[in-house]
Structure formats: C-alpha cells, structure tokens
Amino acid sequence: MSLRQMEYLVAVVAEESFTRAAEALNVTQSALSHQIKALEREVGGPLLERRPRGIGLTPMGRAFLPHAELAVRSAGQARRAAKAAAGAAGGELHIATLHALAVGVLPSVFARWRREYPQVLLNLHEYATTEELRDHMERGVADVAVGPRPDDWHGPVVPLGQEEIMLVTSADDPLAARPQPVRLTELADRVWVRCALEPVVQGQRWLDWVCERSGFAPRTGVWTEHSSTAVRMAVAGVGLVAAPPHLARDVTGAAVVAVDPPWRREQTAYSRVELTGIAATFVRIGQELAFPDTAQSRTSSATG
Numbered sequence: 001m002s003l004r005q006m007e008y009l010v011a012v013v014a015e016e017s018f019t020r021a022a023e024a025l026n027v028t029q030s031a032l033s034h035q036i037k038a039l040e041r042e043v044g045g046p047l048l049e050r051r052p053r054g055i056g057l058t059p060m061g062r063a064f065l066p067h068a069e070l071a072v073r074s075a076g077q078a079r080r081a082a083k084a085a086a087g088a089a090g091g092e093l094h095i096a097t098l099h100a101l102a103v104g105v106l107p108s109v110f111a112r113w114r115r116e117y118p119q120v121l122l123n124l125h126e127y128a129t130t131e132e133l134r135d136h137m138e139r140g141v142a143d144v145a146v147g148p149r150p151d152d153w154h155g156p157v158v159p160l161g162q163e164e165i166m167l168v169t170s171a172d173d174p175l176a177a178r179p180q181p182v183r184l185t186e187l188a189d190r191v192w193v194r195c196a197l198e199p200v201v202q203g204q205r206w207l208d209w210v211c212e213r214s215g216f217a218p219r220t221g222v223w224t225e226h227s228s229t230a231v232r233m234a235v236a237g238v239g240l241v242a243a244p245p246h247l248a249r250d251v252t253g254a255a256v257v258a259v260d261p262p263w264r265r266e267q268t269a270y271s272r273v274e275l276t277g278i279a280a281t282f283v284r285i286g287q288e289l290a291f292p293d294t295a296q297s298r299t300s301s302a303t304g
Helices: 003-015 018-025 029-043 059-085 099-104 106-116 130-138 206-213 227-235 277-289
Strands: 048-051 054-057 092-098 121-127 144-147 157-170 191-195 219-224 241-243 254-257 263-270
Touching: 003 018, 003 029, 003 048, 003 054, 003 059, 018 029, 054 059, 092 099, 092 130, 092 277, 099 106, 099 121, 099 227, 106 121, 106 277, 121 130, 130 144, 144 277, 157 227, 157 277, 191 227, 191 241, 219 227, 227 241, 227 254, 263 277
Parallel strands: 092 121, 092 144, 191 219
Antiparallel strands: 048 054, 144 263, 157 241, 157 254, 157 263
C-alpha cells in the first residue's frame, strides 16, 4: 500500500469520476485505475463502486477513506515542514479557524505575514463551529488552528490572548445610553440571540454557563448559525448578543455595551505536531497582533 495509491483514491472520491481525477492528477485513466485495483487487492475488497451518477464508496471504502485522507494530508504537512526547516523559499501554510476570527482578528496577522513572508502562500480554512474546527484539525486539514482551547488535545497548544466579549444591541436600546458597564444580573428578563459558534465551558454553552453563575437561565429568542447574522438580528431589535465588538464595527445602528465584570475568552493556536519553521513564526505573529490588549494575560479561560 503506497501513499500514491491513497492519493489516487482520495482524488477519485473528491471528483466522483475516474476521468476527472486522472485529469486533476495529470495521469492516464488506465494508470489511475490500475493503482486503485492494486490498492483494493491489498485491502481485500472493493473500495469504490460505480453508480448511475458517478463513483461512490463501498462500506469498506467509507471505513478506509478517513485514514487515507489523514495520510495524504500528513504527508503534505511533512513536506511543508521539511521545506520550512531547510529555509526553502516559497511553500505554503494552511491555517484553520472559525469564521468570526477569520473576519475579526486574523486580517492584521495575514497582512503582516504578506509583508514579511510574501514567498509563502497562506491557505485559510474557515469553519462554523469549534467542533468542526477540531474535527478537521484531527483529520490533518491544516498546519495550525486558531480558536478556543480544545479539550483533551494531544498536540501543542499555544495561548494567543484573551478575546473580550461584550453586549451588542441596537442603538435605541436603553442599555446603549448607559455610561457604566452592565451587570449580568440586570439582564435576567432580556431575550438573547444565540449562535452556534458559542463555545462549550464545563459541559455547557458559554452563555448558559455565565448566566447560571448569576442565578438565572438566559431566555433564548433565536438560534443562528453565524455570529455575523446574530449581530444583525440584535441590531434589528430581536435580542441581545454576546459577541466580540469587532463583529459590530461596520454594522449601522449597532451599539456595544461593556459587561461588569468583563467577559473574556481565551483563544489559542494549536497543531497536531510540534510547531516549527513557518508554522511557529505564524503563531508568534499571532501572539503579537491577534489580541494585543491581552497578549500578556494568556492563562485563564472563558470567565464571567
């Protein structure tokens, strides 16, 4: 069983066609088919089946594919790490993160990277939830992930800083006129807009956790998939949103209100393997730029 055979299988599954996979891999279709058949002989059964609308996986193929994908991605990471350690010009770095962080704190990091390392291509992979992000990192999609600290992660985890969480509401909300931060206990009767990106703390969704510590359960009015949608719902008057203030920066009519005591959520960089070369350099730049106001406070996790 060879890495090339696994690469061929992954390509056929992705393209759902031997013809398109052969074109993508720049090999003949006969060579591709020969390697797939050799792989099937070695594993002891068919991995692919022809269907009316393309190529699909057999039950054996579905069991085999995740491991093949991980092997192929790990090989790509190994090549990139070796080039970086050797100081080779060029190359690429794959970064995985949540959409809210991609549009919020990472642009400044990417901008500095492009100024200082223009020869290295950055590939950004965005996910809606922390569970998706962790799952894809375990499968080897990227070299570095940027997101909340993952539970029971077996690779390196580097704190980047504390992301401040504030209340976002409409400008005509009475809270918007308050000169002082709002205490959470004052919000027991308010309705909230919740987002799937909300992290889990000690087995509970983050807002449930902090509100429980203040003696009440939040009244959820709307669940959304994306934080940017949740913010716009709040500005329209649907309910309050707990979110990083940068998400409301360009939303007309948005008001951002501080909470007493302040809410902060730890963000980290993590990887499956030791952070070396350009991956380590990217993390260092992230520590300097992503959360500059809290860069020296890297030890506590989300608190209320």
